[in-house]
Amino acid sequence: MTEANVTHGAGPGDRPDGLQGVVADFASDQRAFKNVHWGKAMMWIFLLSDTFIFSTFLVSYMTVRMSTVVEWPIPSDVFALHMFGADIPLILIAIMTFILITSSGTMALAVNFGYRQNRKVTTLLLIITALLGASFVGMQVFEWSKLIHEGVRPWGNPFGAPQFGATFFMITGFHGLHVSVGVLFLFIVARKVWRGDYDVGRRGFFTSRKGTYDIVESMGLYWHFVDLVWVFIFAFFYLW
Amino acid sequence: MVDITQEKVENVGPAEVPEMELYHAHSWWTKYVFCQDAKVIAIQYGGTAVAIGMVGLILSWVMRLQLGFPETFSFISPEAYLQFVTMHGMIMVIYLLTALFLGGFGNYLIPLMVGARDMVFPYVNMLSYWIYLLAVLILVASFFVPGGPSGAGWTLYPPQAILSGTPGSGAGIVLMLISLAFFIVGFTMGGLNYVVTILQARTRGMTLMRMPLTIWGIFTATVLALLAFPALFVSAIMMTLDSVLGTSFFMPAIVEFGEQLAYGGGSPVLFQHLFWFFGHPEVYIVALPAFGVVSDLLSVHARRHIFGYRMMVWAIVGIGALSFVVWAHHMYVSGMNPYFGFFFATTTLIIAVPTALKVYNWTLTLWRGDIHLTLPMLFSIAFIITFVNGGITGLFLGNVVVDVPLSDTMFVVAHFHMVMGVAPILVVFGAIYHWFPLMSGRMLNNAMGQFHFWVTFLGAYLIYFPMHYLGFVGVPRRYWEIGETSFITTPIESLNAFITVAALIVGFAQLVFIYNIIVSVFKGEPAERNPWKATSLEWQTETVPPGHGNFGEEAPVVYRWAYSFSVPGAVDDYIPQNVHPDDVKKIAAAEGD
Ligand code: HEM
Ligand SMILES: [Cu+2]
Numbered sequence: 001m002t003e004a005n006v007t008h009g010a011g012p013g014d015r016p017d018g019l020q021g022v023v024a025d026f027a028s029d030q031r032a033f034k035n036v037h038w039g040k041a042m043m044w045i046f047l048l049s050d051t052f053i054f055s056t057f058l059v060s061y062m063t064v065r066m067s068t069v070v071e072w073p074i075p076s077d078v079f080a081l082h083m084f085g086a087d088i089p090l091i092l093i094a095i096m097t098f099i100l101i102t103s104s105g106t107m108a109l110a111v112n113f114g115y116r117q118n119r120k121v122t123t124l125l126l127i128i129t130a131l132l133g134a135s136f137v138g139m140q141v142f143e144w145s146k147l148i149h150e151g152v153r154p155w156g157n158p159f160g161a162p163q164f165g166a167t168f169f170m171i172t173g174f175h176g177l178h179v180s181v182g183v184l185f186l187f188i189v190a191r192k193v194w195r196g197d198y199d200v201g202r203r204g205f206f207t208s209r210k211g212t213y214d215i216v217e218s219m220g221l222y223w224h225f226v227d228l229v230w231v232f233i234f235a236f237f238y239l240w
Numbered sequence: 241m242v243d244i245t246q247e248k249v250e251n252v253g254p255a256e257v258p259e260m261e262l263y264h265a266h267s268w269w270t271k272y273v274f275c276q277d278a279k280v281i282a283i284q285y286g287g288t289a290v291a292i293g294m295v296g297l298i299l300s301w302v303m304r305l306q307l308g309f310p311e312t313f314s315f316i317s318p319e320a321y322l323q324f325v326t327m328h329g330m331i332m333v334i335y336l337l338t339a340l341f342l343g344g345f346g347n348y349l350i351p352l353m354v355g356a357r358d359m360v361f362p363y364v365n366m367l368s369y370w371i372y373l374l375a376v377l378i379l380v381a382s383f384f385v386p387g388g389p390s391g392a393g394w395t396l397y398p399p400q401a402i403l404s405g406t407p408g409s410g411a412g413i414v415l416m417l418i419s420l421a422f423f424i425v426g427f428t429m430g431g432l433n434y435v436v437t438i439l440q441a442r443t444r445g446m447t448l449m450r451m452p453l454t455i456w457g458i459f460t461a462t463v464l465a466l467l468a469f470p471a472l473f474v475s476a477i478m479m480t481l482d483s484v485l486g487t488s489f490f491m492p493a494i495v496e497f498g499e500q501l502a503y504g505g506g507s508p509v510l511f512q513h514l515f516w517f518f519g520h521p522e523v524y525i526v527a528l529p530a531f532g533v534v535s536d537l538l539s540v541h542a543r544r545h546i547f548g549y550r551m552m553v554w555a556i557v558g559i560g561a562l563s564f565v566v567w568a569h570h571m572y573v574s575g576m577n578p579y580f581g582f583f584f585a586t587t588t589l590i591i592a593v594p595t596a597l598k599v600y601n602w603t604l605t606l607w608r609g610d611i612h613l614t615l616p617m618l619f620s621i622a623f624i625i626t627f628v629n630g631g632i633t634g635l636f637l638g639n640v641v642v643d644v645p646l647s648d649t650m651f652v653v654a655h656f657h658m659v660m661g662v663a664p665i666l667v668v669f670g671a672i673y674h675w676f677p678l679m680s681g682r683m684l685n686n687a688m689g690q691f692h693f694w695v696t697f698l699g700a701y702l703i704y705f706p707m708h709y710l711g712f713v714g715v716p717r718r719y720w721e722i723g724e725t726s727f728i729t730t731p732i733e734s735l736n737a738f739i740t741v742a743a744l745i746v747g748f749a750q751l752v753f754i755y756n757i758i759v760s761v762f763k764g765e766p767a768e769r770n771p772w773k774a775t776s777l778e779w780q781t782e783t784v785p786p787g788h789g790n791f792g793e794e795a796p797v798v799y800r801w802a803y804s805f806s807v808p809g810a811v812d813d814y815i816p817q818n819v820h821p822d823d824v825k826k827i828a829a830a831e832g833d
Contacts, residue, residue: 031439
């Protein structure tokens, strides 16, 4: 700790300019990403991997939608709700999307209050986020059961190409699973924040290392990602 | 020019982060079974991988017996043969090599070589192993279900994989897909650990460009795996649904035994694209760690710095990136657009550039080195030879017009065994001979090792070199028996018998190797510390084998790269990474400069 830092590339004095500086920074001592805690780095890399999963899902969806020879069902009809004496297209999905985007907002606020180590407000915002997420999943259950009632199955449906049901259930199901896992972890993290685990540095689960508010930030990354994925699913399934 | 630029960097930045906190086990269970120490996890991974690899090896004997002596063994039915081919291929590629290189060597070497006390998320790392074990057990279970394991070939192409004409099309294929999905989940947990540990938890002074190439290889391979496995994961889910729920992702309208099935409208070629989007990077997931390890072995045992370190790093990264844009060279015969073939042939040939560069650098590392023909060195040289051989046939297969007639022949089998079967396995052996003293504190028996090396290396050549010829003549792959044809003549039959005998002898040598390991763990000659006089951090630990937390009271500080061998002016022919420049013993005459 005592040695002075003179010629090493990481020293502020001799950092090269421009692109070379970026490379030198990245390749420098100990950490490639300065001030990024492990959980955050791990979450980013995990999300990158998960992006490939969802991209594969969506590419497969597009491929089978083109390869099938049967007409694709018209989304605005299939996803319409009969309310107030009229069929309103995409109404449910609009509400669901709105809720999920709102929850991203509350999550962002939770992260912000987490930075300030504000125990109470962070907990409250985490719980609100979790509840919004849970209601999203609830509406998805409603949507699924409605479609199942109308005879949509993974292997076929009365409206057109059987791949419609297959891709729909698979992809929204996989996304719904992500949301559900997120809700579960939001509750767990909220409880830990509330109990003050992160203020006293209590040993956490998963790593048995001392806890910090950092995990709220990682949680936030995950949640925003799940929302972003939803935007794509929304566009590809409901608007195409 | 001797590359001693790294030498001149004497200083090390101030510590940026506090010491890593260690998890300490509290009970027998958490200490020995559900252990969170990466070194124990590594050995668990390695042991399991070798155990399932033995199954793959035994399957290869059975297949060879059938090919060499057709109509002799009544217990090998055509269905069973296909099942053995499938399980052999899948086990060797995924459950042995991927798990061994990343889960085994990755876990053991990453924390030690970058100077960390453990992985960053030990608990997740521990789970990773247990999920891998579960995946292996599910795979093994498929041998015992009605219909047996899948016989679809390791590529699992639909529609045949789930049609009743293929053996194991019921429970077998579903278990295979589920096992793969679990493998991927488990791997992801480990892989995130490897990447974050390398990026964020290095010790003081360990800049990225001072990392041993082993770490670069494992790092890049892990990144590839994290990005390539998703495609396999998703296709496993979709094919499971096709098989169990009757969806039609991959299934076109199809008639089976004169009966129209309920499937329709799916895309079988989609599966091929997804599979090879995973499958080609998978080749490099196995090869890149081998590249890295072999660079270090060559350098240590030739007492010479690796030639062109930076070039080697960039070659690894470049190969990794390119490996994502070549996948359809496995699909030249799938009927895709010819322009596609042109594109993929071009990218495939471009990959040869960084690959050839690496081979030159390995050779130049040996050039004028003080070569010690130790076992790790022998295996490394053997690797270069086999890899070049497999690489050259790869250039043939990368060209559409050459590949089309050779596709699905024994030529392809010979090619990929050379390049991704034998070559990486040779590195695995070399690495085990190299690091066994560190892991166990004992040396492996040299006589048995020599026997193992010569039989394996020469034997592998005897197996696969003639196999190229079989492919040229037109002997197809995945065939139980060829029977009477105009091109199968007596010489070919006797060649097949010859290959089988060679394969059995090579297989026997592996038993000697395993015996050597087991005996040496208990009775081997005790190893001196750092027996190979290596510079990297794993050999500079306080105790051998390294204890919990890897290093002593203080984490090492790194002053130079890992290749300071035969540095002019220094007394010893190696300077470990963590020796302070002032402590390096200089030759007296050089005093004053
Ligand atoms: C002593 C060592 C080995 C022997 C004797 C051997 C033998 C064989 C044989 C006879 C086949 C089937 C050929 C056919 O009928 O199509 C085969 C296929 C295969 N082997 Fe090996 N093998 C060995 C090691 C390995 C290793 C280390 C790997 C790891 C990459 C490997 C990967 C494969 C693959 C991917 C297939 C293709 C399976 C398929 O067609 O679905 N083998 N091997
Ligand atoms: Cu390939």
